[in-house]
Amino acid sequence: MKYYIKTFGCQMNVHESEKLAGMLESLNYTKTDKINDASIIVFNTCCIRDGVEQKILGNIGQIKKIKKANKDLIVAICGCMAQADGRSELIYKKFPFVDIIFGTHNIHLFKEFIINFKRNHKKISDIWKEANGIYENIEISRDNLYSNAWVNINFGCNNFCSYCIVPYVRGRERSRNYQEIVNEVEALVKQGYKYITLLGQNVNSYGNDFEDKSINFSFLLKKICEIKGDFKIKFMTSHPKDLSEDVIKTIASNDKICKVIHLPIQSGSNKILRLMNRKYTKEHYLTLIDLIRKYIPDAYISTDIIVGFPGETEEDFMETYNLVNQVKYDGVFAFMFSKRSGTVAEKMENQIDEETKKTRIHKLLELTKSITKQKNENSIGKTFNVIAIEKSEKGFLTMSDSGKTIIVNDELEINKFYNVEITKFAYNKLFGKLVN
Numbered sequence: 001m002k003y004y005i006k007t008f009g010c011q012m013n014v015h016e017s018e019k020l021a022g023m024l025e026s027l028n029y030t031k032t033d034k035i036n037d038a039s040i041i042v043f044n045t046c047c048i049r050d051g052v053e054q055k056i057l058g059n060i061g062q063i064k065k066i067k068k069a070n071k072d073l074i075v076a077i078c079g080c081m082a083q084a085d086g087r088s089e090l091i092y093k094k095f096p097f098v099d100i101i102f103g104t105h106n107i108h109l110f111k112e113f114i115i116n117f118k119r120n121h122k123k124i125s126d127i128w129k130e131a132n133g134i135y136e137n138i139e140i141s142r143d144n145l146y147s148n149a150w151v152n153i154n155f156g157c158n159n160f161c162s163y164c165i166v167p168y169v170r171g172r173e174r175s176r177n178y179q180e181i182v183n184e185v186e187a188l189v190k191q192g193y194k195y196i197t198l199l200g201q202n203v204n205s206y207g208n209d210f211e212d213k214s215i216n217f218s219f220l221l222k223k224i225c226e227i228k229g230d231f232k233i234k235f236m237t238s239h240p241k242d243l244s245e246d247v248i249k250t251i252a253s254n255d256k257i258c259k260v261i262h263l264p265i266q267s268g269s270n271k272i273l274r275l276m277n278r279k280y281t282k283e284h285y286l287t288l289i290d291l292i293r294k295y296i297p298d299a300y301i302s303t304d305i306i307v308g309f310p311g312e313t314e315e316d317f318m319e320t321y322n323l324v325n326q327v328k329y330d331g332v333f334a335f336m337f338s339k340r341s342g343t344v345a346e347k348m349e350n351q352i353d354e355e356t357k358k359t360r361i362h363k364l365l366e367l368t369k370s371i372t373k374q375k376n377e378n379s380i381g382k383t384f385n386v387i388a389i390e391k392s393e394k395g396f397l398t399m400s401d402s403g404k405t406i407i408v409n410d411e412l413e414i415n416k417f418y419n420v421e422i423t424k425f426a427y428n429k430l431f432g433k434l435v436n
C-alpha cells in the first residue's frame with residue numbers, strides 16, 4: 001500500500017501534508033514519489049489565486065486515466081480549495097472518480113475517512129462550515145528538509161485583508177496551548193531537529209484569544225528558548241499591526257532565535273494599505289523597522305509586496321519603490337495583484353491592466369536585484385552562523401539562518417552549526433571559510 005501526496009501552496013499546507021502522511025503511515029501505507037504506483041493519491045490544495053485553482057483542476061483531471069487503469073485506487077482531495085465555497089461540489093461534478101473530499105477544519109479525521117471508505121466504498125464529502133477547535137496528537141511524518149521541523153502555534157486569521165481568501169477557508173484565529181507547543185518542540189529537539197519554525201498566519205497575534213493576556217508570542221518564544229539543546233527558532237509570518245517592541249527585544253536577547261524577520265509591507269502607499277485593509281500605515285511600519293535595527297542591527301529583514309493592486313497610481317507605486325530603496329531589504333517577494341474570487345478586492349474598481357503591472361514589477365525587481373548584489377558584496381568579511389547541509393563538488397554547502405547558501409571548503413559535519421566568514425562573492429554565489 002503506497003501513498004502519493006501532492007501539495008500546493010504555502011508552508012501551512014506543506015506541514016499539513018506531513019500530518020496527512022503521518023496518518024497514512026499509521027495505516028501502514030508507505031510513501032511513493034511515483035503517482036502511478038500509488039494506491040492512494042491525495043491532493044492537498046490551495047486557492048490563494050484563481051490561476052492556482054485552474055492549475056489544480058487540470059492536475060486532478062490527469063488522475064482520471066490512472067484511476068481507469070487501477071479501479072482500487074483511492075483519490076482524496078483536501079485543503080483550502082476544497083474548503084472554499086462551492087468547490088467540493090464543483091470537484092465532484094467535474095471529476096466523479098474522486099472518492100474523498102474534506103476541508104481544512106477536519107483534516108484530523110482523514111484516517112477515519114480512509115477506513116470508512118475502504119469498508120463501505122461510499123464517496124465521502126465532509127466540509128465543515130466552521131473551524132471548531134484545535135486537534136492535538138495527530139501523527140506527523142516530517143520531511144526533515146535541512147533539519148527543519150514545522151510547528152503550528154496558531155491557526156486561522158482575523159484580519160480579512162481585502163485581497164486574501166485565508167480567513168474564509170481557515171476560520172478565525174485559534175492559538176494552541178503553549179505547553180503543548182513547548183512539549184512538541186522539546187521532543188523534536190531530542191530527535192535532533194536543528195531548526196524549529198513556528199507557524200501561524202499571524203504569529204504576532206499568538207494568545208490574543210486567551211483570557212490570560214500574559215501568554216503572548218514573546219512569552220512563548222521565551223519558554224521555547226528555555227528548552228535545552230543545540231537548536232534554533234524561526235517563525236513565520238509576522239504582521240506589522242501586531243509586531244511589538246517586546247517581541248523585538250525578545251528576539252534580540254535570545255541566541256536561540258534566528259535574527260530573521262519577514263515583515264510583509266504589501267504597499268508603501270497609505271491609500272493602498274487602507275484599500276488592502278492592512279490596518280497600519282507606512283509610518284508605523286517604518287517605526288518597526290527602526291526598532292528592529294536598533295535592537296538587532298544585523299537582522300535579516302524581508303518583505304512581501306503586491307504590485308498593481310486596484311487603484312494603485314504611478315505615485316502610489318513610487319511610494320512602494322522608494323520605501324524598498326529606503327529600507328534596503330535583504331529579501332523581497334514581489335507579486336503582481338491577481339483577482340481571487342470571493343474576496344473584497346475582486347470587485348474593486350480601477351483594476352490595473354497587466355502591462356502596467358508587469359512594467360512596475362520589473363522596475364521593482366531591478367531595484368531589489370541591485371540591493372541584493374550590494375548586500376552580498378558588503379557581506380565579505382562578515383561572519384554568519386550556518387548549518388552544513390550537503391557535500392558537493394565545489395565544497396560543503398551550508399545554509400545561514402536566513403536561508404542563504406554559502407560554499408565552504410573546510411571539512412564539515414552535516415547537520416552541525418558552524419561560524420563562517422564570507423571570503424568571496426562570485427557568480428551570484430557566496431564562499432566562506434570556517435572561523436572559531
Ligand code: SF4
Binds near residue numbers: 160164165166201202
Ligand atoms: S493577515 Fe491578511 S494576508 Fe495574512 S492570512 Fe490574514 S487576511 Fe490573509
